[in-house]
Amino acid sequence: xxxxxxxxxxxxxxxxxxxxxxxxxxxAELFRALGDPARVRIVNLVATSDESVCACExxxxxxxxxxxxxxxxxxxxxxxxxxxxxxxxxxxxxLKRDAVEKLAAVADLKGVCC
Amino acid sequence: xxxxxxxxxxxxxxxxxxxxxxxxxxxAELFRALGDPARVRIVNLVATSDESVCACExxxxxxxxxxxxxxxxxxxxxxxxxxxxxxxxxxxxxLKRDAVEKLAAVADLKGVCC
DNA sequence: GACATGCATCGATGATCTTCGATATATTGA
DNA sequence: TCAATATATCGAAGATCATCGATGCATGTC
Numbered sequence: 001x002x003x004x005x006x007x008x009x010x011x012x013x014x015x016x017x018x019x020x021x022x023x024x025x026x027x028a029e030l031f032r033a034l035g036d037p038a039r040v041r042i043v044n045l046v047a048t049s050d051e052s053v054c055a056c057e058x059x060x061x062x063x064x065x066x067x068x069x070x071x072x073x074x075x076x077x078x079x080x081x082x083x084x085x086x087x088x089x090x091x092x093x094x095l096k097r098d099a100v101e102k103l104a105a106v107a108d109l110k111g112v113c114c
Numbered sequence: 115x116x117x118x119x120x121x122x123x124x125x126x127x128x129x130x131x132x133x134x135x136x137x138x139x140x141x142a143e144l145f146r147a148l149g150d151p152a153r154v155r156i157v158n159l160v161a162t163s164d165e166s167v168c169a170c171e172x173x174x175x176x177x178x179x180x181x182x183x184x185x186x187x188x189x190x191x192x193x194x195x196x197x198x199x200x201x202x203x204x205x206x207x208x209l210k211r212d213a214v215e216k217l218a219a220v221a222d223l224k225g226v227c228c
Numbered sequence: 229g230a231c232a233t234g235c236a237t238c239g240a241t242g243a244t245c246t247t248c249g250a251t252a253t254a255t256t257g258a
Numbered sequence: 259t260c261a262a263t264a265t266a267t268c269g270a271a272g273a274t275c276a277t278c279g280a281t282g283c284a285t286g287t288c
Binding site: 014015016017019021024025027028029031032034035036037038039040041043044047048095099100101103104106107108109110 | 128129133135138141142143145146148149150151153154158162213215217218220221222223224
């Protein structure tokens with residue numbers, strides 16, 4: 001588990017001049033994390049909740065089985081959009097603040113065409 | 115199920131209260147359009163170009179065959195992100211202004227967590 | 229009209245993704 | 259220690275996707 005090495009090209013805004021392949025891939029990966037209705041709903045539910053959201057609160061509103069929700073949650077955490085916190089046997093999720101800024105920055109195209 | 119006649123559920127911001135299934139799907143669709151490195155690069159190339167971009171200018175920088183680029187361009191146009199203009203036998207593409215605003219609005223999560 | 233060129237469409241292939249039942253792992257309570 | 263519960267992981271099935279060669283359809287040129 002290297003922690004020190006890894007430039008790992010972070011996602012670049014769509015308006016970046018001379019975007020590299022690695023940046024394009026990282027940016028696409030971030031968007032792809034939100035490219036599923038279930039994951040959009042999860043982010044929406046977490047974003048509009050005052051408190052952190054338990055995984056068990058998601059199965060019913062999403063209408064998906066527990067393993068499926070777990071799968072989507074993992075993808076969102078891996079993408080850096082959600083933060084996972086274990087409380088006893090429950091898993092709670094919150095929006096990751098970095099992600100909010102990153103997403104807005106990446107999606108920003110203003111100044112390019114308007 | 116549907117209300118009266120549907121407004122064709124446009125994508126809703128991630129911070130929308132009580133997001134519907136249709137809105138979640140539309141939002142996911144928009145993100146999915148940008149969920150591929152090739153499409154991110156296309157949008158980037160078009161966004162950073164002063165003038166509209168010819169399809170033929172994309173094959174080489176993307177390193178993809180002509181049918182593949184055509185496929186990606188169609189997806190971006192369908193998603194409302196690019197606008198297609200035919201000039202003689204050439205196809206030119208520009209950023210669609212609506213998309214710029216829509217994307218920024220959908221990706222906006224500020225005020226929710228920060 | 230015949231030919232060349234730019235792009236879209238078709239068809240096939242291999243990869244990736246979503247979904248869920250079954251099962252494993254971890255934590256709590258008795 | 260044993261049973262119950264919450265979540266993650268595994269494995270499989272079906273769907274979707276990216277890719278490209280071959281081909282069709284326009285448009286422009288001679």
